[in-house]
Amino acid sequence: MLSLDVEAVQAFVMVADLQSFTRAADALGTTQAAISVKLKRLEEKVGRRLIERTPRHVRLSAEGAVFIQPARDFLAAHDRAVAGLFSCARRFALGIAAHVAGPEVTTLLARLNEHDPALTIEVQVDNSRNLLDAFDRGELDAAIVRREDDRRDGEVLGPEHFGWFAAPNFRCRPDEPIRLAALSPACGVRDIGTHALDDAGIAWTEVFLGGGSSVVMAAVSAGLAMAVFSERLAPVGTVEVSRKFNLPPLPSSEIVLHSTLTDQRSRDALRTIACAFREHRAAAA
Structure with a gap:
């Protein structure tokens, strides 16, 4: 055998x-x-x-x-x-940035549960800055976030590319400022777009701000505004409109896993998270 x-x-x-x-x-x-x-x-x-x-x-x-x-x-x-x-109940607090949390999260959590059923998994979804603050305060065991400007060390899970997305029927006259929707004033992805517009000398105004990702996606899908999205997370039915409206290119970033846990059980869980994330992205490519 x-x-x-x-x-x-x-x-x-x-x-x-x-x-x-x-x-x-x-x-x-x-x-x-x-x-x-x-x-x-x-x-x-x-x-x-x-x-x-x-x-x-x-x-x-x-x-x-x-x-x-x-x-x-x-x-x-x-x-x-x-x-x-060796089962014993254990809490594992995982933060996932709102602009990172996509369809791979289901695969990630399922794989983590398979690996260690005794883990009680607590997931917090927020913007990268808030999650990094919570991580620094010791409130999170691990955080999956977009790379911030501080360039702190972390395990790179993959690149993240952004685009300008809107509904196919979205209209914006040349004499009007670009109408934007964003999660919150503290959203790093929002800053990527607004800084690019400012550098290009393009006027913009926010017509939807906050209310959660579902509200932002609904506003964009309804043709009321455009928004910066990760290319893999843009709402179904929207299109990339940078050429149509002569918008500036957006810099790419990276998705990074942060953790300071060193015990073997935690390291195994982190490896499971990283592999599940990469595996789902590779399958979707």
Whole structure:
């Protein structure tokens, strides 16, 4: 009967998620050589090449693409079994920036619950600045935010690109200021747009401010205003209108995971969060 080594399967899944032997080694706290050895032993045991590796690319082989979900299920079952032996209730407070929280959050929370069912997960959604303040006060165990100007250290989960979005029927006459909708005056994404307009000498006015993301999306979808959105989170049915209205380009940012937790259980949870986030973004690309 074929038996699988947990660490070897974990190495395979990490390489597949991060598309890099080096990043997989960093995430697992080991060396690239050790990752390569574990993957080679796994491939020899299953009799299949699972990862295609070239000087420029690391990707799943056809056999690896078939094996990846069973491998995840195998690791999840192992984690549940181990958690059952050492289960004790624990609170994990996670902050997610409003302009970061997208469809991947469902995957992230489900994967975190699979990894450690004993965790009580508390999620706080707010703008990046408020979450970083809460994180600094020790109120959050981890925070997923847009990179702020302070350039503080954190684990980069991926790039974030922004655009000007509006309903297809949105109209703005040349002699009128651009009508904007935003979450709040403290919203960093709002600042990205307003600073770009100011630098370009384009007049603007806010016609919707606050009320939550649903209100902002409703205002934009109804054709009452335009707004700056992450390209992956723009409301369904809206279009990018920078060319149509001759609007300035917007700088990109990064999505970053911050945490100071060092115990193994917490580090495992953080690794689960990072992998789930990257996996969902890669699948949606």
